[in-house]
Amino acid sequence: xxxxxxxxxxxxxxxxxxxxxxxxxxxxxxxxxxxxxxxxxxxxxxxxxxxxxxxxxxxxxxxxxxxxxxxxxxxxxxxxxxxxxxxxxxxxxxxxxxxxxxxxxxxxxxxxxxxxxxxxxxxxxxxxxxxxxxxxxxxxxxxxxxxxxxxxxxxxxxxxxxxxxxxxxxxxxxxxxxxxxxxxxxxxxxxxxxxxxxxxxxxxxxxxxxxxxxxxxxxxxxxxxxxxxxxxxxxxxxxxxxxxxxxxxxxxxxxxxxxxxxxxxxxxxxxxxxxxxxxxxxxxxxxxxxxxxxxxxxxxxxxxxxxxxxxxxxxxxxxxxxxxxxxxxxxxxxxxxxxxxxxxxxxxxxxxxxxxxxxxxxxxxxxxxxxxxxxxxxxxxxxxxxxxxxxxxxxxxxxxxxxxxxxxxxxxxxxxxxxxxxxxxxxxxxxxxxxxxxxxxxxxxxxxxxxxxxxxxxxxxxxxxxxxxxxxxxxxxxxxxxxxxxxxxxxxxxxxxxxxxxxxxxxxxxxxxxxxxxxxxxxxxxxxxxxxxxxxxxxxxxxxxxxxxxxxxxxxxxxxxxxxxxxxxxxxxxxxxxx
Numbered sequence: 050x051x052x053x054x055x056x057x058x059x060x061x062x063x064x065x066x067x068x069x070x071x072x073x074x075x076x077x078x079x080x081x082x083x084x085x086x087x088x089x090x091x092x093x094x095x096x097x098x099x100x101x102x103x104x105x106x107x108x109x110x111x112x113x114x115x116x117x118x119x120x121x122x123x124x125x126x127x128x129x130x131x132x133x134x135x136x137x138x139x140x141x142x143x144x145x146x147x148x149x150x151x152x153x154x155x156x157x158x159x160x161x162x163x164x165x166x167x168x169x170x171x172x173x174x175x176x177x178x179x180x181x182x183x184x185x186x187x188x189x190x191x192x193x194x195x196x197x198x199x200x201x202x203x204x205x206x207x208x209x210x211x212x213x214x215x216x217x218x219x220x221x222x223x224x225x226x227x228x229x230x231x232x233x234x235x236x237x238x239x240x241x242x243x244x245x246x247x248x249x250x251x252x253x254x255x256x257x258x259x260x261x262x263x264x265x266x267x268x269x270x271x272x273x274x275x276x277x278x279x280x281x282x283x284x285x286x287x288x289x290x291x292x293x294x295x296x297x298x299x300x301x302x303x304x305x306x307x308x309x310x311x312x313x314x315x316x317x318x319x320x321x322x323x324x325x326x327x328x329x330x331x332x333x334x335x336x337x338x339x340x341x342x343x344x345x346x347x348x349x350x351x352x353x354x355x356x357x358x359x360x361x362x363x364x365x366x367x368x369x370x371x372x373x374x375x376x377x378x379x380x381x382x383x384x385x386x387x388x389x390x391x392x393x394x395x396x397x398x399x400x401x402x403x404x405x406x407x408x409x410x411x412x413x414x415x416x417x418x419x420x421x422x423x424x425x426x427x428x429x430x431x432x433x434x435x436x437x438x439x440x441x442x443x444x445x446x447x448x449x450x451x452x453x454x455x456x457x458x459x460x461x462x463x464x465x466x467x468x469x470x471x472x473x474x475x476x477x478x479x480x481x482x483x484x485x486x487x488x489x490x491x492x493x494x495x496x497x498x499x500x501x502x503x504x505x506x507x508x509x510x511x512x513x514x515x516x517x518x519x520x521x522x523x524x525x526x527x528x529x530x531x532x533x534x535x536x537x538x539x540x541x542x543x544x545x546x547x548x549x550x551x552x553x554x555x556x557x558x559x560x561x562x563x564x565x566x567x568x569x570x571x572x573x574x575x576x577x578x579x580x581x582x583x584x585x586x587x588x589x590x591x592x593x594x595x596x597x598x599x600x601x602x603x604x605x606x607x608x609x610x611x612x613x614x615x616x617x618x619x620x621x622x623x624x625x626x627x628x
Contacts, residue, residue, distance in 0.1 A: 144175060146193070151253055170251065183219070198251070199217075201251045201253060203218060205250065214227060238262040241268070245269070248272075250272065255277020255279075255280050259283070267292075270289070270293060274289065274294055274298065278299065279299055279304055279307050283309050287312070287314065291318075292318055294318040294320060297322035297325070302328065302331075313337055314336070316338045316340045319342065320344060323344065341366075344366040347371075347373060348388075352376045353375060353377065356381055359382055359385070361380070364389045366391055367392055368388065371393070373393070378405075384407055385408075386411050391416050393417065394416070397420070397437075409431045410432075411426075411432060411436070414439050421443075421445075427451075427452055433453075438460045443465035447471065451473050464486075465487060466484070466489065467488040470493060477499060480502055484508055484511070485507045492515035493517070502526055505528065508531070513535040517561075522544045527550070527551070529553040531555040537556075537559040539562070540563040543566040546566060546567075546570065548572070549574045550575055551572055553578045555580045557581060557583045561584040561586055570594075583624070592618060601621070
């Protein structure tokens with residue numbers, strides 16, 4: 050993302066930065082100047098006047114820009130003045146030029162009275178340009194304003210404390226300062242990520258007309274996002290994530306000037322207010338990331354026009370209202386939708402499955418959604434991850450929940466789904482299935498043997514009855530089985546001891562009975578957590594578990610007064626007080 054300036058344009062020292070360009074127009078000017086000088090001498094103007102003309106020519110050429118650029122004004126648009134300013138007028142003229150430029154900033158931005166405060170960052174930057182900058186740029190120089198602006202960033206964002214401040218505030222071209230990249234001497238990228246910045250982004254940043262990328266993430270920047278940032282024509286990437294920004298997302302980000310925006314990262318800040326509907330005009334935007342803020346309100350329907358959007362990440366906010374189908378149905382390219390940890394209510398409509406055909410990752414967990422998820426959602430051809438846990442959904446789940454052709458991770462725990470566990474009709478690619486803490490009853494379907502790729506199964510905290518099905522023994526990739534807090538009965542299955550790849554086996558709080566088989570010693574190879582307490586089991590836990598390096602938790606009813614009691618010299622705890 051961070052562009053590098055071509056070697057032919059790299060500035061090594063002040064002299065090269067200020068050298069006279071091989072401009073044909075300038076050559077013609079010098080020729081005519083010589084002819085005029087000869088004429089003046091010939092008519093007897095005198096040596097004094099000749100000297101003034103010569104000095105004027107030299108001084109006006111002193112601060113010409115580098116080759117192939119021509120001169121330019123403070124806006125960096127290549128339209129400069131060759132008029133020489135007497136040294137005594139230089140400070141006044143520079144200050145007037147910078148103030149006039151800032152006063153015309155889109156959206157109002159900066160009050161020029163800020164320069165009256167000697168402690169303001171703008172005043173310090175102005176003083177540096179006028180008095181301390183080794184380049185001593187003249188008014189009308191094409192680089193004057195952008196050099197002032199990065200100097201303003203230095204003072205606004207605590208430059209003295211930056212982790213890397215190589216070449217900053219020196220006589221080197223600003224194009225060679227750490228984090229600054231240029232093309233044809235115009236700043237196109239500022240990359241100061243993870244650099245200990247603190248303070249506020251100067252509003253004047255909106256006047257960097259050639260800026261394409263702004264990366265200021267992972268710092269301590271506070272204040273508001275500059276309104277002027279939305280008026281940088283052609284900017285493609287903005288990353289202000291992981292700072293302390295406050296206020297609202299500026300509605301200016303979304304106007305006609307910012308139509309080139311491709312990525313917008315504002316996550317992990319303290320932004321408030323609503324998502325501005327103007328963002329819907331960003332037809333090229335692919336990544337809108339605003340998670341972990343304090344945003345509220347509904348997701349505006351205008352966002353449906355963002356047909357290039359690949360990822361909408363708005364988790365961990367205070368977004369509310371009904372599920373925003375009107376804002377999403379036009380996003381035909383959307384690959385990932387993260388709305389988890391908000392306050393969204395209502396049902397997920399059937400149309401969402403038809404309107405988001407490219408969806409791969411869908412997360413709406415930890416909201417207040419109700420009703421029943423549409424069966425069409427589970428059949429999306431690209432859907433791999435579906436999180437709807439921790440909601441208020443309540444229904445009998447359809448058998449189609451396993452039917453997604455590429456669905457690998459299905460999390461529906463902590464809802465109020467009821468009825469029997471749906472059977473599996475065909476081989477499923479599921480790797481993770483979590484239906485815990487619902488109201489499922491009946492037995493575990495024997496058709497679960499068709500979940501051949503399953504690695505993690507969690508059916509805990511339901512009302513499941515019957516035996517632990519032997520079908521689970523055929524799942525050769527299963528590493529986690531959690532069936533605790535149900536009403537399972539019957540003997541402890543000896544075949545579980547042959548599943549040597551098991552890491553977590555949680556069977557506590559059931560009605561299992563009989564003797565614990567010695568074959569469970571086979572679990573010691575990879576076991577991390579084994580919980581057997583709060584059942585009606587007896588017998589002995591093999592001592593091989595005492596030397597199992599990875600085993601962190603082993604529980605059984607081994608307390609002295611347990612009846613029946615399990616002998617367990619290796620248990621980390623005894624009885625139901627542990628879980």
